[in-house]
Amino acid sequence: MAVARQLLAALDCMHGAGVVHCDIKESNILIESGGEDGNALHLWITDFDAALDKSVQTNLLRTVFTTYRLRGITALPLLPPELERILDGR
DSSP states (O other): OHHHHHHHHHHHHHHHTTEEOSOOOGGGEEEEEESTTSOEEEEEEOOOTTOEEHHHHHHHHHHHHHHHHHTTOOOOOOOOHHHHHHHHTO
8 A cells, every 4th residue: 555655646746746657557666665674665656758748748638639529539548537627628
């Protein structure tokens, strides 16, 4: 649970700063144990090559979905809630 909490806190911090990683996967998460008792965990998120500023991602997302609608494609890909809110205008 400690790893999940740290990962969610890191993602929340990134999103709060306007950065969306775009490539969260196991190989991009580094975990180190340490501390005097060896039980402390430290987590790092790496590989920000695909990361986008939220404003860039918003414009890209709107372009993709406009293209979907123009082509009559009604099945939309799965999106995280924060991106769905952008499309909903919330």
